Amino acid sequence: MADVALATRDVPTPEFQTVRTPDPHPRPTKVKADNVKVFYGQKQALNGVSIDIPVKSVTAFIGPSGCGKSTFLRCLNRMNDTIDGCRVEGEILLDNRDIYDASLDVVELRARVGMVFQKPNPFPKSIFDNVAYGPKIHGLARSKAELEEIVVSSLQKASLFNEVKDRLHEPGTGLSGGQQQRLCIARTIAVSPDVILMDEPCSALDPIATAKVEELIDELRENFTIVIVTHSMQQAARVSQRTAFFHLGTLVEEGPTDHVFTNPSERRTQDYITGRFG
Numbered sequence: 640m641a642d643v644a645l646a647t648r649d650v651p652t653p654e655f656q657t658v659r660t661p662d663p664h665p666r667p668t669k670v671k672a673d674n675v676k677v678f679y680g681q682k683q684a685l686n687g688v689s690i691d692i693p694v695k696s697v698t699a700f701i702g703p704s705g706c707g708k709s710t711f712l713r714c715l716n717r718m719n720d721t722i723d724g725c726r727v728e729g730e731i732l733l734d735n736r737d738i739y740d741a742s743l744d745v746v747e748l749r750a751r752v753g754m755v756f757q758k759p760n761p762f763p764k765s766i767f768d769n770v771a772y773g774p775k776i777h778g779l780a781r782s783k784a785e786l787e788e789i790v791v792s793s794l795q796k797a798s799l800f801n802e803v804k805d806r807l808h809e810p811g812t813g814l815s816g817g818q819q820q821r822l823c824i825a826r827t828i829a830v831s832p833d834v835i836l837m838d839e840p841c842s843a844l845d846p847i848a849t850a851k852v853e854e855l856i857d858e859l860r861e862n863f864t865i866v867i868v869t870h871s872m873q874q875a876a877r878v879s880q881r882t883a884f885f886h887l888g889t890l891v892e893e894g895p896t897d898h899v900f901t902n903p904s905e906r907r908t909q910d911y912i913t914g915r916f917g
């Protein structure tokens with residue numbers, strides 16, 4: 640009950656309220672979204688989502704299929720800009736800067752806010768070149784040696800180096816699915832992002848590869864702000880510190896992961912996590 644008493648109510652739109660439970664030891668906000676609405680043509684997919692995403696921790700987005708988790712995730716690095724007919728309203732700040740500001744360089748933004756997709760999607764290039772690609776196009780290495788250093792350290796941070804060190808010049812597509820996903824994470828890390836967005840990063844992986852990626856996510860949160868969309872509530876419970884529950888285009892509830900899973904403030908959250916719908 641003490642946790643419920645902590646919950647504060649916010650009113651992003653007149654139609655609904657998001658219940659928020661603060662962390663006992665809150666971290667500074669890295670990304671702040673305010674009243675974000677997304678439309679695909681005439682259809683509204685998000686009804687005014689507001690959330691503060693804390694720095695250097697993992698925030699999980701959960702909710703039934705079609706509730707808008709991926710749509711909201713894609714707002715955070717403007718990937719929705721690439722979808723015809725998609726319109727975003729509201730405000731999203733990264734380190735207090737409006738990411739929808741007309742003067743903002745979207746390529747730069749996507750380097751600062753990297754994305755890992757559901758299906759591993761290495762380039763048809765060598766393992767080395769997959770990781771070197773970003774640093775090369777962003778001019779992050781002044782010499783060949785520096786580029787090599789970035790590639791090796793990114794593969795190490797992605798817990799992949801030891802498995803591939805003897806075949807760096809072989810195709811990335813020749814790796815196993817789990818290794819390919821860690822290669823994609825290494826590729827994202829190589830451009831030194833602040834935020835890593837992960838859209839169901841384990842859904843194409845077997846349980847062992849999933850466990851490795853989850854372990855990796857836990858290590859990465861020391862240095863990166865991570866937002867993960869997942870269909871697996873066990874995964875959200877294992878890897879995240881905060882959880883946000885979406886339903887029908889609204890953010891119903893967000894709070895510390897243990898609170899959301901053990902003592903949710905909202906009936907809809909309770910029904911979802913106990914499998915009554917979704």
Ligand SMILES: Nc1ncnc2c1ncn2[C@@H]1O[C@H](COP(=O)(O)OP(=O)(O)OP(=O)(O)O)[C@@H](O)[C@H]1O
Pocket residue numbers: 679684702703704705706707708709710711722
């Ligand atoms: N490119 C698109 N064009 C039109 N409608 C879309 C598009 N992408 C998503 N939608 C719609 O927006 C709503 C939210 O979809 P979204 O993919 O964000 O949900 P989700 O919670 O991530 O679902 P899932 O868990 O199944 O991936 C859905 O009704 C979906 O049909």
